[in-house]
Amino acid sequence: MTKPERDYSETLFLPQTQFPMRAGLPEREPMLLKRWKEEDLYGKLREAAKGRRKFILHDGPPYANGNIHIGHALNKVLKDVVARSQQMLGFDSNYVPGWDCHGLPIEWRVEEENYRSKGKTKPDFSDPQAMIAFRQECRAYAQHWLNVQRAEFIRLGVEGDWDHPYTTMSYPAEAQISREIIKFAKNGTLYRGSKPVMWSVVEKTALAEAEIEYEDYTSDMVWVKFPVRSARGKRHKELEKKYDGASVVIWTTTPWTLPGNRAISYSPKIAYGLYKITDAAPDNWAKLGDLLILSDNLAGDVFKQARVAAYDKIADVPADDLADLACAHPLRAMGYDFTVPLLAGDHVTDDTGTGFVHTAPSHGRDDFEIWMDYARDLEADGISTVIPYPVDENGAYTAQAPGFTGRRVINDKGDKGDANDAVIKALVEAGNIIARGRLKHQYPHSWRSKKPVIFRNTPQWFIAMDKGIAAKGDTLRERALDAIAETQWVPPAGENRINGMIESKPDWVISRQRAWGVPITVFIKEKNDGSVEILNDPAVDKRIGDAFEKEGADAWYAEGAAERFLGDRAKEGWKKVDDILDVWFDSGSTHAFVLEDPKHFPQLASIKRKPKGDDVVMYLEGSDQHRGWFQSSLLESCGTRGVAPFDMVLTHGFVLDENGRKMSKSLGNTTAPQDVIKNSGADILRMWVCASDYADDLRIGPEILKGTVETYRKLRNTIRWMLGSLAHFHDDERVKADAMPELERLMLHRLAELDVAVREAYRAFDYKRIFALLNAFMTSELSAFYFDIRKDTLYCDPISSHKRKAALTVIDYLFRCTVIWLAPMLCFTAEEAWLSRYGDDAESVHLQEFPHVLPAWRDDALAEKWRKIRSIRRVVTGALELERAQKRIGSSLEAAPVVYVSDQDLFAAIVDADLAEICITSAATLVDGEGPAEAFRLDDVRGVAVVPERAHGRKCARSWKISESVGEDPQYPEVTPRDAQALREWDTLRKAAE
Incomplete structure (x- = not known):
């Protein structure tokens, strides 16, 4: 072909745009953040939404003690997509970020950085000035990391009231947290009791279940004989003769708890037998002729562990016999000379062990509860039900563990002490051990110190789950279960999960023996029976709240604080409680000082909760918060207000590496959000979040991100092509839908279909579906089909071409719809495209509502016709590809x-x-x-x-x-x-x- 006479390319309507093919997100995104701040996008969003129904995503406060990780990024991006999309659906969707600032993690880091690492002694907290100075160090530490995290969250593109966040350490917040715990004191559910709680020897404080991780741990295990001592009831002589010389055998992985043993639990549902050893080596702990009572189902396993060569079953042991038997403690000769009753318990199984459970009410929840259930009967039989304190706060045996005083269960570094070995040695000497071994299993560890915890009986403050609340008489457990049923759970499985947790939850232990937190602001008097009376004086309560508003919770620890708050009652013998509150109570109270505070959060405080109004409050966190923030918020609000603080709860999974492994610095498989943003941009992270099934655990890593970048590139190029084509579009050339060719009307039909699907999915928080729909539409239906066909018309048709004008009209609709639909997810890219189309003076895409696509564009018959045409086109395309x-x-x-x-x-x-x-x-x-x-x-x-x-x-x-x-x-x-x-x-x- 000879060279053309002229350059025809200049006569073509080729795409023209400043929207670059290479995104350059790491450089471009900060420019958009600066623009949003300078133009006060947050303020404009609030102004635009005035008078609308409210959708409040109440922020579950992250902990202010380090840089954000990939789990934070997942959480905050999801929250931002929720808030932006609900605003675009027509709500006033305001997001106020918050931080959790009290508690042991911060206190622990301050001790490490300011004291232990420098060889300095920790302050003496009995000195008010030293206490307050230390608390100020903790406050400064939390504020530093709050500022770091705020910048990192903003860089993710999260829009919110960053200039006015809430913090649990603000003075108004500390005042309100104090008022909230006083409400529990007034409604009668706050009490001081003595129960076994999880205790960190390293951190010297009680812990809640939400502060526990289960890690592999190797425990000593022993099989121990409890000699039958006596029987009761009318058949006592018969039973004493029948079981003369017999022993009940228990199995435990915590030998150190045996000094606290007070009973043995059995199950009436289990078949038991009396067994006699007929062949055993002379050096065995289990001796020839021993009579042992065991579960029939487990007897063989026990004798195998005890290296018993042969044994016979002498008789069945009915549950009625066990109910009337009592044993001697295996360490009786060391001072444990008391009767050990057998108690029927539902918690006993014959899956492992012996079918009997060693019961130490000082060291376990089930043990404590069954002991208390039988307390009246035991007292009637002359058995003392006083629960001992065998282990102190240092993990050392007290004088209530005769023969072992001073031995350590766990030492200050969190390592195993000498208690187990001492107890096992004593059992051997007493002749009451038949086997020992080691077991690797999951054991509770503090998630802060990463060290094992113990269960120990100690006086603590609790909120009762089953005590009638004041005049209404219903219980906190009942209220919480009712509230769960009235809440929308996304995904629905979350309801069953938290329901089960609340059904089985023990009384909430809320006291901590630390310094950095809101104190339990009550005054008490000790009673003769060991219980306490709590002062109920509104004037005292008001003085506390007013002081905290102005000075913060430090006022509780100042010199003369008790006299200041008690006023005229200072000489009545009331004692100030200095334990601090569990930080979960702090964060569980956030609804009270954020959603209900018209002074500091006026945009939130006027919300009208159901059933009075149509406004919505959502809580959104990882699925682990069913036992954490969701639960503490539910209990706090139900206890003080009778209802849940939320209308709906959305949960997401955890982030794993590409191979499905938990991320760990030691494995080198972590993905830092800061690195992804630096290399690829925040929108790549946002796309990864929205394209994933967040209801399950998510995976991320180099290959996954590589695929995400490639998907982003295709979407960006589709947007770029639309922008380039629209450079030739003039609004006065817009063609009406009914005057368009079929292919254009087909695209309008698809927009009408997508409008319904996208809105429904945004309402259902199903971002993976939205992304899949839009990605498929923009790459397969637009780029590979519609645009491919219409390029000839758009580039080559005359200026006057009706078909060309119709196509440009449709592309204008396509651009507006797809960019606005994508805006909550790809907030930077959507804004960049929007400004490229409408100019730097245009208002933000994020101020738009989702476009109102005309239902009249829907044409199912036309779509079916073109489905057939496209199938024919596929055959032609296949033939040409072969050619x-x-x-x-x-x-x-x-x-x-x-x-x-x-x-x-x-x-x-x-x-x-x-x-x-x-x-x-x-x-x-x-x-x-x-x-x-x-x-x-x-x-x-x-x-x-x-x-x-x-x-x-x-x-x-x-x-x-x-x-x-x-x-x-x-x-x-x-x-x-x-x-x-x-x-x-x-x-x-x-x-x-x-």
């Missing part, structure tokens, strides 16, 4: 396929269509029939066959189509008549412009 692979053609414009269609439904769909245009060929012939045997076919498209043939004629110098009509217009001999008309209009306009 290209065989190098018989280069471009599809070199082809003029003959398309045989024998299926009459398909033929009727395609007969009036421009087959060549649809298949992007220079020509095409449609034939009603089967086609020759050698024609190309696809198995999944029956009744269509294609014979590829080359196009005839000359190549148009402008459109590159091959046509016999090239040269028919003598004024423009190098092009087709269509292109000649386009050139004529082009030249006329250019001359007019000159």
Whole structure:
């Protein structure tokens, strides 16, 4: 082909845009953040939403003690997508970020950095000035990390009231937390009791279940004989004779708890037997002739562990016999000379062990509860029910563990002490051990110190789950279960999870023996029975709240604080409680000082909760918060207000590496959000979040991110092409829908379908579905189909072309809809595209609501017709790909396929269509029939066959189509008549412009 007479490329309507193909997100995103701050986007969002129904995503406060990790990024991006999308759905969706600032993690770090690492002694907290100075160090530490995290969250693109966040350490917050615990004191559910609680020897404080991680731990295990001592009831003589010389055998993985043993538990549902050892080695602990009472199901395992060669079952042991038996303590000779009763318990199984459970009410919840259940009966039998304190706060035996005083269960570093070995040695000497071993199992550890905890009896403050609340008489457990049923859980499985936790939850231990937190602001008097009376004086309570508002909780520890708050009652003998509150109570109270505080959070405090109003409060956190923040918030609000603080709760999973492993610095498999942002941009992280199934655990790593970047690139290029094409669009050339060609009306139909699907999915918080829908639509239906077909029309048709104007009108609709739909997820890219389209003076895309797509655009019959046409197009495309692979053609414009269609439904769909245009060929012939045997076919498209043939004629110098009509217009001999008309209009306009 000879060189064209002119440069026809300048006459084409090729895409023109400043929107770059290479995103450069790491550099571009900070510029957009600066723009949003300077133009006060947050303020504009609030102004635009005035008067609307409220959707409040109440922030579960992250802990202010380090840089954010990938789990934080997942959580905050999800929250931002929720808030932005609900605003675009028509709500006033305000997001106020918050931080959890009290508690042991911060206190522990301050001790480490300011004291232990420098060899300095920790302050003496009995000195008020030293206590307050230390608390100020903790406050400064928390504030530092709050500022660091705030900057990192903002960099993720999270929009919120960053200038006015809430913190649990603000003075108004500390005042309100104090008021909240006083409410529990007033309604009668706050009490001081003595129960076994999880205790960290390293950290010297009680811990809640939410502060526990279960890690592998190797425990000593022992099988111990409790000699039958006596029987009671009318059959006592018969039973004493029947079981003379017998022992009940227990199995435990905590030998150190045996000094605290007071009972043995059994199950009436288990079959037990009396067994006699008939063959054993002389050096065995289990001796020839020993009589042992065991579960029938476990006897064989026990004798195997005890290296017993042979044994006989002497008799069945009915549950009625066990109920009347009592044993001696295996360490009786060391001072444990008391009766050990047998108690029926539902917690006993015959899965492992012996079928009997050693019961130490000082060291376990089940043990404590069964002991208290039988307390009245035991007292009637002359058995003392006083629960001992065998282990102190240092993990050392007290004088209430005779023979072992001073031995350590766990030492100050969290390592195993000498208590187990001492107890096992004593059991051997007493002749009451038959076997020992080691067991690797999951054991509770403090998630801060990473060291094992122990269960120990200690006086603590509790909130009762089953005590009637003041005048109403219902219990906190009942209220919480009712509130759970009234809450929407996303996903629904969350309801069953928290329901089970609340059903089995023991009384909430809320006291901690530390310094950095809100104190339990009550005054008490000790009673003779060991209980306490709590002062109920509104004047005292008001003085505390007022002081905390102005000075913070430090006021509780100042010199003369008790006298100051008690006023005239200072001489009545009331004692100030100095324990601090569990930090979960702090965060569980956030609804009280954020959602209900008109002074500091006026945009939130007027919310109208159901059933009085249609406003919505959502809590959104990881699934571990069913036992953490969700639960503490539920209990706090139900205890003080009778209802849950939320209307709906959404949970997400955890982030794992690409191989499904838990992330660990030691494994080197972590993904830091800061690195992803630096290398690829925050929108890549946001896309990863929204494309994943957040309800399950998510995976991330280099390969996954590589795929995310590639998907982003395709989406960006689709947006870029639309922007480039719209450079030639003028609003006064807009074509009405009913005057458009079928292909354009098909695209409008798809927008109408997507409008319904996208709105529904955003309402259901199903971002993975939205992303999948839009990704498939923009890459498969737009880039690979509609745009591909319409490029010739858009680039080459005359300026006056109705088809070209209709296509541009549709692309304008497509751009607005897809960019706004994507905006909550890809907040930076959507804003960049929006400003590229409408100019730097345009208002933000995030101030838009989701577009109102006309339902009238929906045309299911047209969609079905084009589904058939596209199936025919697939066969043609497959045939041409084969031709290209065989190098018989280069471009599809070199082809003029003959398309045989024998299926009459398909033929009727395609007969009036421009087959060549649809298949992007220079020509095409449609034939009603089967086609020759050698024609190309696809198995999944029956009744269509294609014979590829080359196009005839000359190549148009402008459109590159091959046509016999090239040269028919003598004024423009190098092009087709269509292109000649386009050139004529082009030249006329250019001359007019000159």
